[in-house]
Amino acid sequence: MDFLWHKVSEKEKETIKKQAKEIMDGFSKKLSKVGELKESFIERDECERDESDTAKGCEIDKRKMFENAPKKNKDFIIAERKSW
């Protein structure tokens, strides 16, 4: 197969899904001999960030977010669809 981009049909999607599962099963088989390892944890001293500035929001962000929404009414994004 070549790897050039093309639009994928529903039938091809099914083939791709099966193929992906087969690839993953092959990898899983290869990794099956990996033994038990101890869990490791990372402790961080600084684990909180300062969000005091972001609470104000940014007008450019808001405008751009709204422009990007595919479906919207006057001042809100339509987030639910029948299929959701």
Place this chain on the structure above:
Amino acid sequence: MVKKYLDIIKKNNKKINAILEINKDLKSGKGKLSGKAIAVKANINVLGMKTSCGSKVLEDYSAPYDATVISRIKDAGGVIIGNCNMDEFACGWSGETSAFGPAQNPSAPGYITGGSSSGSAAAVAAGFCDMALGSDTGGSIRNPASHCGVVGVKPTYGSVSRYGLIDLSMSLDQIGPLAKNVFDAALLLSVIQGKDENDSISEKSSGIDLDKVKKVPKNLTVGILDFRISDKNIQELIDRKVSDAVKAYGWKTKKIKIPNIGLAVATYYPLVYVEFFSGTRKLDGRRYGKKIEDAAGPEVLRRVLGGSEITKAEHAGRYYNLALKAKQMISEDFAKAFKGVDCIVSPVTPVLPHKIGAKISVEDMYNYDVLTIPYNLYGNCALSLPIGDINGIPVGMQIACDRFEDEKMLQIARAFEKL
């Protein structure tokens, strides 16, 4: 200078297809990057530009903010000249999976550029900019840098903020520079690296001393990765370059065996499939763009649909959990290896680039990054340095150093570059 680049892009980009959009805001400032033109992979947010990720899914998505790396470039006086073509959502090795057509390799016409930062490498090689930004999850900066004959750096994981990067696999992704030479790559890295509160894995690094990068390091032990590749010509070029360095600088060499390196590819893809599936759930066609399952190409769908399947089956710990364990084993191998050597060298890719559109099996394609993936799993720094060509096709040598030894790696690369 920027005007010169715009003229070259206007003249040659139709053929090369490296730049997807020219920036309208070409203001330059004062600083380390004053007057430098930087092209940016189209998965890094630049305010007001289309962050399409090389996909129809986000072709109309306009970035609402600057990624941290972009803010730092602008603060240092750099000009973002445009954004670059790439494999769709960085899911590719060749540049061929872009929904906007593959970028052409300026250094080897008709051959793939490599990917996924295909346009970034092609833009530098074609003389469209001084430097470029790419992202590297399994070799996506080093692989195209090797094929296009430019320098490409994957910094240490956590040393460069990923805030504003549209992720492929959050535990492996890293933004890094591509440039015509080591010094320019070091210059750009010195600007973009450093702790950022907006990226939870970001860590403070020791910085890059550009004067130190220019000096040839002494008493070095170069590790040569013991890994057999099918193309002997590539390995011979590497061996010759190392031998030249040993003669010129009095460096020592040592063979390095990584016991679990054969598991790297099988470890990498389950991590990527699951994290990519998780990361793309926001692409549901409601707040922006189209639904990914409706508009993406075959490789993206392979990862999304495959990720969905194995996420459902993960309760048995057969995929992601197993891969995490293998990742830890590989990391331990490298941590041990770097105690005995200053760097490890190897080819970047096991084969030369193929012709655009050539037929290749999925298995072969998945093995393309067999030599670059291990360093994403360990999280250390690695780069691709052009060292020559085979029948006119550029070949890169990979130089890797331990975590947060980016400055030393650049210093070593610069010494090799001088030979």
